[in-house]
Amino acid sequence: MSAAPFDVAPVQERVRTLVPTLRLVAGAADYAAVKSLADFPAPCAYVVLAAEQYTNAPAGHGRPGEQVPVSQDGAVTFGIVVAVRNYREQRGAQVSQELIAVLGAIRGAVVGYVPPGAGTRPCQLSRGRLADYDAGTALWEDVYTTSQSIGVLA
Known part of the structure; x- marks a missing residue:
């Protein structure tokens, strides 16, 4: 057993493998480096x-x-931020269709997936929301x- 934080890398790899339409699947550091909606290499996802x-x-x-030895069970929350883009249309209808397709594929890969590790349970979708939208790019x-479960054996 480990006392390390939850590792999102297996979730990233699963999305990368099962959703090949994504140009990029990355983590928090890459997400933090993006400065504007135009900078996202859409379609892409960040876990x-x-x-x-x-x-x-x-x-x-x-x-x-x-x-002394200690073992603790815990709830883990992680997010998947998705960016999609459609240059041909600025009103949202085509971006919406692209978003529905990409979200469906990502959710299909993650919901019910049991990540490796002690005490892990199947992943469940808690909520989703449109975070931003501008000129054909939706986030x-x-x-x-x-x-x-985490713990130390002492």
Whole structure:
């Protein structure tokens, strides 16, 4: 068992493999580097860890300065930010169709997927929203939940 944060890399790889229409599937650092909607290499997706919430577990007893074994179960939230673009039409209808197709493929790859790791559960879609839209580029955010167990063996 590990005390490391949830690793989104297997989710990234799954989306990259199962949704070949995406030009890029990347992580938080690449997403943070994008400065404007025009800079997204659409269609593309960014998988980012959003939050972890762990329950406190009985830790046992130890002497001061000693580390004791601990295991905790937690809820994990991660997001997939998707950018799509249609240069031919600025009103949104064609962008909407492209977004529906890309989101359907990504959701089909992620919902029900059990990531590797201790205590993980099938991923579930929690919510989605249009984050931004400008001149034929739409930015959509889907939020997923799963779980994981962390711990130290001391």
